[in-house]
Amino acid sequence: MPTWKKTSSLLALAVILTTATGCGSASKLVPKSDAATTSAASSATGSEDRKLQIVTTFYPMYDFAKQIAGDQADVTLLIPSNVEPHDWEPTPQDLIKIQKADVFIYNGAGLEGWVDKTLQSLNLNHLKIVEASKGLPLLEGEFEEEGSSAHPGEAQLDPHVWLDPVLAEQQVSTIEKALAEVDPAHAAAYQASGEAYQQRLQNLDKSYRAVTSTAPRKEFVTSHAAFGYLAKRYGLQQIPISGLNPEVEPTTAQVADVVKLAKSHATPVIYFESLVSPKVAERVAQEIGCTTEVLDPLEGLSDEEQAQHLDYVSVMERNLEALKKSLLVPAK
Numbered sequence: 001m002p003t004w005k006k007t008s009s010l011l012a013l014a015v016i017l018t019t020a021t022g023c024g025s026a027s028k029l030v031p032k033s034d035a036a037t038t039s040a041a042s043s044a045t046g047s048e049d050r051k052l053q054i055v056t057t058f059y060p061m062y063d064f065a066k067q068i069a070g071d072q073a074d075v076t077l078l079i080p081s082n083v084e085p086h087d088w089e090p091t092p093q094d095l096i097k098i099q100k101a102d103v104f105i106y107n108g109a110g111l112e113g114w115v116d117k118t119l120q121s122l123n124l125n126h127l128k129i130v131e132a133s134k135g136l137p138l139l140e141g142e143f144e145e146e147g148s149s150a151h152p153g154e155a156q157l158d159p160h161v162w163l164d165p166v167l168a169e170q171q172v173s174t175i176e177k178a179l180a181e182v183d184p185a186h187a188a189a190y191q192a193s194g195e196a197y198q199q200r201l202q203n204l205d206k207s208y209r210a211v212t213s214t215a216p217r218k219e220f221v222t223s224h225a226a227f228g229y230l231a232k233r234y235g236l237q238q239i240p241i242s243g244l245n246p247e248v249e250p251t252t253a254q255v256a257d258v259v260k261l262a263k264s265h266a267t268p269v270i271y272f273e274s275l276v277s278p279k280v281a282e283r284v285a286q287e288i289g290c291t292t293e294v295l296d297p298l299e300g301l302s303d304e305e306q307a308q309h310l311d312y313v314s315v316m317e318r319n320l321e322a323l324k325k326s327l328l329v330p331a332k
Contacts, residue, residue, distance in 0.1 A: 052069070053074055053103070054073050054103045054105065055098050058078070058085040059300050060107070061107055068172065070193050078097065084299060099123065102126070103179065104124075105175060107162065130174065132162075132171040132174050132175060133161050136161050138159075140156065141157070141225050158229070160229055161229055163230045165204045165233075166201075173194065200313050204317065211323070211328075216327075216330045217327050221267050221270050222271045223273065223278070224241075224272075227295065241270075241280055259284055262290075268291070270282075271326075272292060273296055274294050274302050278292060293322045295319055
């Protein structure tokens with residue numbers, strides 16, 4: 001996770017920069033106390049032409065906000081879509097973007113470890129802060145990151161709630177309500193877009209249920225322990241090679257345990273993700289004589305995926321097709 005000495009230096013620099021630039025005319029932004037009754041989109045500048053300014057941390061939050069806001073707001077993605085977000089740190093320019101925004105949306109549950117100290121260090125009286133995972137039933141996962149305050153095997157919160165379509169629907173509802181509160185002039189539009197998108201998520205959930213409810217095989221092997229929520233929702237068993245942070249190499253003992261278990265189940269596929277090296281998954285697959293496939297945790301999209309105009313729903317549909325290559329193979 002982030003090195004706080006480095007982050008503190010960034011925060012200090014950001015304060016200097018925002019002071020020098022007048023904090024983006026923050027005095028013109030709508031205070032929290034007025035957000036429920038005044039449209040931030042018009043009151044922030046005194047002009048009806050000004051759009052709501054939304055800053056999001058990583059891809060799922062960006063896509064959810066875009067789907068709801070449509071043309072009524074400008075949505076900014078902080079963490080580049082081709083960057084793995086677990087260890088990403090904001091630059092001073094990123095902090096200024098947050099300072100200038102009307103709404104800041106992040107997942108929470110420990111994914112963006114830099115958020116709490118960042119928000120404590122900036123003048124954000126005008127800002128609506130949305131923690132999209134707040135209030136959701138969070139799972140614990142094994143966490144073994146070197147250099148962190150956690151120790152190998154120590155239980156940490158699993159932040160990957162968006163990979164459960166049902167919980168993703170709740171995150172969308174949380175974001176939609178926040179946008180309507182800050183910008184009531186467009187509340188009806190946000191509600192209509194939110195309901196339409198939630199219908200897509202409900203259809204996605206039905207597709208997963210149709211496959212998993214009758215699948216002869218219930219377990220799948222992944223290189224990264226990102227799919228605990230999805231597994232729980234659909235009665236599956238995730239067998240991860242490494243823990244919650246895909247950048248941390250699994251130990252030799254961990255790999256050996258997974259190889260042994262995968263062999264005993266005659267596992268047909270080992271899954272890896274597009275933003276992380278597949279070498280560990282390929283090593284395990286070679287050991288047990290099976291193939292590898294991408295199972296995307298949607299922590300960021302590659303340049304190729306962005307060019308194909310893929311989004312959360314289409315990537316999750318692709319994940320389901322990949323899972324079929326394990327789940328629909330009769331267990332031995």
